[in-house]
Amino acid sequence: MAEMTRYERLLAAWNLEEADRVPCAPIMCYFIPYHAGLSVKDIFTEPDKVAQALIDNQEFIGDNTHPIITTLDHMSMLGRAGWDQTTLNWKIWDEFPPQGNIPSIFEKMIIEDYDDVMERGFSTLLFNQGLDNDIFDRSPEDFLYYHFEYPQVWSNALRRFYNETGIPYLMGARVCHPLDLLQYYRGINGLVMDMFEQPDKVKAMCDRLYEYEAVCAMQRAMVIGAGEVPGADVIFLYNGGPPGLSPELYDQFYYPYAKKMIDIFVKRGFRVQNHWDNDQTPYLESIRHLTDGLPKGKILMDFEKTDMKKAKEILGDRMAITGNVPSALLVYGSVGEVEDYCKQLIEDCGEGGGFILGVECETPWDSKPENVKAMVKSVEKFGQY
Amino acid sequence: MTNNEKQILEQVKQGLQPPTKAEIDDVTARWLYGKQAGKMMKYAPWSFVLMKLMWKKGEEPWQR
Numbered sequence: 001m002a003e004m005t006r007y008e009r010l011l012a013a014w015n016l017e018e019a020d021r022v023p024c025a026p027i028m029c030y031f032i033p034y035h036a037g038l039s040v041k042d043i044f045t046e047p048d049k050v051a052q053a054l055i056d057n058q059e060f061i062g063d064n065t066h067p068i069i070t071t072l073d074h075m076s077m078l079g080r081a082g083w084d085q086t087t088l089n090w091k092i093w094d095e096f097p098p099q100g101n102i103p104s105i106f107e108k109m110i111i112e113d114y115d116d117v118m119e120r121g122f123s124t125l126l127f128n129q130g131l132d133n134d135i136f137d138r139s140p141e142d143f144l145y146y147h148f149e150y151p152q153v154w155s156n157a158l159r160r161f162y163n164e165t166g167i168p169y170l171m172g173a174r175v176c177h178p179l180d181l182l183q184y185y186r187g188i189n190g191l192v193m194d195m196f197e198q199p200d201k202v203k204a205m206c207d208r209l210y211e212y213e214a215v216c217a218m219q220r221a222m223v224i225g226a227g228e229v230p231g232a233d234v235i236f237l238y239n240g241g242p243p244g245l246s247p248e249l250y251d252q253f254y255y256p257y258a259k260k261m262i263d264i265f266v267k268r269g270f271r272v273q274n275h276w277d278n279d280q281t282p283y284l285e286s287i288r289h290l291t292d293g294l295p296k297g298k299i300l301m302d303f304e305k306t307d308m309k310k311a312k313e314i315l316g317d318r319m320a321i322t323g324n325v326p327s328a329l330l331v332y333g334s335v336g337e338v339e340d341y342c343k344q345l346i347e348d349c350g351e352g353g354g355f356i357l358g359v360e361c362e363t364p365w366d367s368k369p370e371n372v373k374a375m376v377k378s379v380e381k382f383g384q385y
Numbered sequence: 386m387t388n389n390e391k392q393i394l395e396q397v398k399q400g401l402q403p404p405t406k407a408e409i410d411d412v413t414a415r416w417l418y419g420k421q422a423g424k425m426m427k428y429a430p431w432s433f434v435l436m437k438l439m440w441k442k443g444e445e446p447w448q449r
Contacts, residue, residue: 166386215408219404
């Protein structure tokens with residue numbers, strides 16, 4: 001088969017067709033910036049440096065690149081996330097370990113009464129006094145700039161990356177499943193108790209949240225370049241819900257809102273990468289129905305701990321899958337071990353197309369560079385159709 | 386970018402129905418103001434002053 005471009009190769013996989021070879025698309029927010037000597041603060045505030053780091057380190061990039069909009073999109077640190085920081089207990093360091101760390105949310109009970117939020121909305125949760133994350137030191141101008149102006153600045157920097165390299169984006173925007181949001185607002189224990197003690201209120205909140213999340217994500221994808229840059233039409237829906245839900249709870253609380261959001265995106269011309277962490281193996285029969293009523297080639301399931309061979313068996317004729325070279329292997333393993341793992345994944349999932357080699361949640365910032373290169377190269381060695 | 390890629394991208398562009406400003410305002414108002422969203426938007430921007438009255442005692446950021 002003639003060599004395809006990266007974009008053509010990825011689209012073939014999304015469409016469940018064989019490409020010239022298996023594509024490789026590891027998610028990388030922090031690995032390349034760290035490798036290029038950037039600080040965590042640089043990643044959030046210096047989009048030109050981030051774009052240059054990506055341009056200078058293409059040997060680590062597979063068939064697309066994470067646009068690192070983590071830094072400005074929802075459930076994140078800046079931009080719209082400036083507002084997220086006023087309702088969620090983010091801790092954001094300036095440096096990578098050991099001086100700092102990558103950004104983290106510290107669990108805190110933010111929503112105490114669902115009815116109250118339904119009545120008054122989130123406005124009275126903004127600038128919550130229970131938060132201790134420096135939001136009260138920021139100026140109004142700072143919030144407004146990062147929400148309304150910065151996304152375009154970021155988009156312009158990324159566009160330079162695309163123009164110089166021709167490498168597609170992995171996504172145009174991120175969107176959070178309402179249940180994932182609620183686990184941050186109520187804590188995992190609190191939310192799980194709510195599912196048993198006040199299930200109707202949890203569902204009402206999910207109903208309140210999903211459309212807002214979906215509309216904001218589509219708007220953000222347009223700013224990043226949907227329809228103008230390959231891959232920017234992909235919405236990245238995360239994160240798979242609280243870990244360990246029974247299939248019954250999953251079908252009640254997770255699946256219906258995921259399906260509603262996916263339907264909105266696809267019917268409005270976007271594609272969806274479902275970045276669903278934890279082990280989704282028990283839910284694969286439900287996940288199979290995500291494509292009901294939708295055209296082919298619009299959904300990519302992005303798995304972390306899920307049994308990929310089983311996922312291929314159950315989902316393979318309906319949607320593409322990507323995953324899941326283990327983080328621990330990239331940090332602690334050898335090149336040979338990484339190659340062996342990739343070879344086995346390709347054997348398990350590559351047949352007939354519809355598979356993109358990827359990582360678990362993302363490529364750890366402290367992965368061994370030689371291991372990342374081995375993963376990216378493995379598709380050329382073992383993934384030819 | 387190859388001609389094939391340009392064609393694909395053009396098809397993507399034609400198929401996109403991004404949210405309108407009215408849609409964005411509507412969902413944002415409902416997220417921000419819950420059941421008060423309709424009133425807040427109808428009487429904006431004066432209504433935003435009423436935010437001060439929507440905080441319950443002890444919640445107000447200015448008490449920090």
